[in-house]
Amino acid sequence: MTVQLKGRAEAITIQWIPKYTTLERAAHWLHTATFVPLAITGMILYFPFLQPLAQGPAGMTFRLIHRVAAVIFGLLPIVYFIFQPRRLILNIREFLPNKDDIGWLKGAPAYYLLGRHEAMPPQGRFNAGEKMNGLIMIVAWFVFGLTGVPMWFGKGIIPPELFRWLVVFHDLAMIVSVCMFLVHLYLAVAHPLMWAGLVSMRFGVTSAEYAAEHHAKWYYGPKRAMEIWEAKKREAAQKGGH
Amino acid sequence: MNGKKSSETHLSRREFLGLSALGLGISLAGARSASAAPPAASPYDVAILYDPVKCVGCRACQMACKRWNKLPNESTDPLGIYESPRDLSAITWNIIKLRRTAVGWHFFNYQCQHCTDAACVEVCPTGALSHDPMGFVALDREKCNGCGYCTQFCPYGVPHLQIADILTGAAKSAKCTFCQDRLRSGIGGPSCAEACPVGALTWGKRGDLLEKARARVAELQAQGMNARIYGENEAGGLHRLSILLDEPEQYGLPSVPKTPAFARAWQRIIQPLGNVAFGAALAGILGVFLFVRRKIRMEEVR
Numbered sequence: 001m002t003v004q005l006k007g008r009a010e011a012i013t014i015q016w017i018p019k020y021t022t023l024e025r026a027a028h029w030l031h032t033a034t035f036v037p038l039a040i041t042g043m044i045l046y047f048p049f050l051q052p053l054a055q056g057p058a059g060m061t062f063r064l065i066h067r068v069a070a071v072i073f074g075l076l077p078i079v080y081f082i083f084q085p086r087r088l089i090l091n092i093r094e095f096l097p098n099k100d101d102i103g104w105l106k107g108a109p110a111y112y113l114l115g116r117h118e119a120m121p122p123q124g125r126f127n128a129g130e131k132m133n134g135l136i137m138i139v140a141w142f143v144f145g146l147t148g149v150p151m152w153f154g155k156g157i158i159p160p161e162l163f164r165w166l167v168v169f170h171d172l173a174m175i176v177s178v179c180m181f182l183v184h185l186y187l188a189v190a191h192p193l194m195w196a197g198l199v200s201m202r203f204g205v206t207s208a209e210y211a212a213e214h215h216a217k218w219y220y221g222p223k224r225a226m227e228i229w230e231a232k233k234r235e236a237a238q239k240g241g242h
Numbered sequence: 243m244n245g246k247k248s249s250e251t252h253l254s255r256r257e258f259l260g261l262s263a264l265g266l267g268i269s270l271a272g273a274r275s276a277s278a279a280p281p282a283a284s285p286y287d288v289a290i291l292y293d294p295v296k297c298v299g300c301r302a303c304q305m306a307c308k309r310w311n312k313l314p315n316e317s318t319d320p321l322g323i324y325e326s327p328r329d330l331s332a333i334t335w336n337i338i339k340l341r342r343t344a345v346g347w348h349f350f351n352y353q354c355q356h357c358t359d360a361a362c363v364e365v366c367p368t369g370a371l372s373h374d375p376m377g378f379v380a381l382d383r384e385k386c387n388g389c390g391y392c393t394q395f396c397p398y399g400v401p402h403l404q405i406a407d408i409l410t411g412a413a414k415s416a417k418c419t420f421c422q423d424r425l426r427s428g429i430g431g432p433s434c435a436e437a438c439p440v441g442a443l444t445w446g447k448r449g450d451l452l453e454k455a456r457a458r459v460a461e462l463q464a465q466g467m468n469a470r471i472y473g474e475n476e477a478g479g480l481h482r483l484s485i486l487l488d489e490p491e492q493y494g495l496p497s498v499p500k501t502p503a504f505a506r507a508w509q510r511i512i513q514p515l516g517n518v519a520f521g522a523a524l525a526g527i528l529g530v531f532l533f534v535r536r537k538i539r540m541e542e543v544r
Contacts, residue, residue: 044367045367045389046367046513046516048367051367051368051369054367054368054387054389055368055369055370055384055385055386055387056368056384056385056386056387057387058387059368059387059388059389060387060388060410060411060412060413063387063388063389063410063411064410064411064412067409067410067411112530112534113530113533113534113537114537114538115534115537115538152411153408155390155393155394155403156393156402156403160393160394160395160399163394164394164395164508167391167394167508168508168512171508171512171513171516172512172516174516175512175515175516175519175520176519178520179519179520179523182520182523182524182527183523183527186527186530186531190531191534192534192535192538193538
């Protein structure tokens with residue numbers, strides 16, 4: 001694809017490579033479209049200053065919205081698992097922590113705040129930040145479901161002591177996942193280095209150049225990625241030395 | 243370029259203070275105000291006193307409660323010949339049960355204990371449950387959205403949900419309101435106490451009732467009963483005082499109602515910590531946004 005950018009004389013060519021399946025993108029956006037209303041309708045019972053919205057019929061309407069959204073939110077990963085189980089397992093595997101995450105943590109401030117690409121060692125298909133987001137959302141999905149379903153159907157059946165703990169864990173999952181969501185939203189929408197993320201989630205593709213830069217171990221394979229990285233470092237050291 | 247760099251790439255003091263204030267503001271906006279602390283039980287509060295030794299189990303209190311509050315009949319299983327219905331529910335707010343204690347079988351009346359330190363009021367997110375200035379725990383059914391927290395946090399298991407639809411969650415909490423409408427409009431006292439023909443249930447100023455209860459306990463102790471007052475200090479002082487002839491556990495009443503401590507841990511520790519996390523996340527993101535916007539040029543990004 002050739003793109004003519006404003007203020008640039010020559011057109012640039014972008015080579016697109018696939019990153020997400022259609023189902024994955026649909027699931028992601030439905031997850032967003034249910035997560036946001038779930039968080040908002042849930043916070044009505046959480047923040048005392050929202051008390052007027054919680055009262056009477058309004059409160060019952062928000063509960064209904066919460067429950068409708070919760071059903072979709074709960075079913076999404078199950079639908080994904082039924083239709084593309086191998087993709088789901090592949091993604092979860094790539095979310096698991098490994099040695100690259102330490103390098104990411106060390107390089108992250110210089111990379112994200114100052115835009116120093118050379119500070120960031122090669123990353124796989126997901127970097128440590130993306131893994132954290134993915135894992136927190138997966139864990140939160142289980143916690144929301146395991147605490148939410150008994151709170152919905154078990155009131156008066158399950159022991160009150162258990163119910164109280166369910167409320168607390170539902171709250172904790174909300175606090176952690178909403179904080180993660182806010183960071184995720186900023187990086188996806190407003191951070192200049194992460195421009196390709198939103199493109200990938202909308203169209204399912206990513207730029208080859210972006211992938212080589214940000215996800216080298218995925219693009220080149222781990223061995224080749226490390227070779228290129230080492231070569232770059234040597235080059236930079238030589239330049240610095242002379 | 244170099245000369246301008248410091249001012250361009252670092253947050254100014256004003257921006258830093260603004261961000262800190264934003265974070266703090268979000269944290270505080272979610273905090274429960276200190277005024278939510280329950281008032282102390284006053285001797286001038288209204289209260290109900292129950293004396294099981296005088297009770298003959300006629301259930302006039304139960305009937306008067308149903309009639310005044312327009313509560314429908316409840317079908318009951320035939321095993322409950324002594325207790326009908328078996329327990330408090332969304333449509334039974336006052337009930338006589340049989341208990342076996344140190345003195346043998348006797349009647350005992352159950353209703354809302356109207357705590358001063360009420361867990362239900364503390365966890366209620368709508369303000370439907372509140373402390374009436376007269377001292378009892380009032381319920382505004384218009385404000386209630388049926389979340390059911392009160393039913394799960396009450397140490398006495400008093401509030402019950404009237405569930406209209408389990409799927410949508412349309413429901414209303416229900417419990418003894420101390421006949422709040424009678425007291426507020428000056429019609430009289432709680433219908434149960436006014437209906438009692440033997441003076442087992444009486445109502446009046448809490449200070450007077452405590453005095454009366456102490457005298458009665460001394461009388462019963464002189465007769466050799468292990469009598470005591472329940473509700474003088476429990477949960478900050480109850481507005482339903484009872485004379486017990488045995489340990490509270492024999493009546494299914496907790497000797498130390500513990501739930502408020504849990505409700506406090508949840509709403510006063512976990513929720514404020516959450517608010518700090520939200521505040522920090524938003525302020526941090528905004529700070530990074532302002533910083534990065536100046537530092538990383540889109541034209542240089544591959």
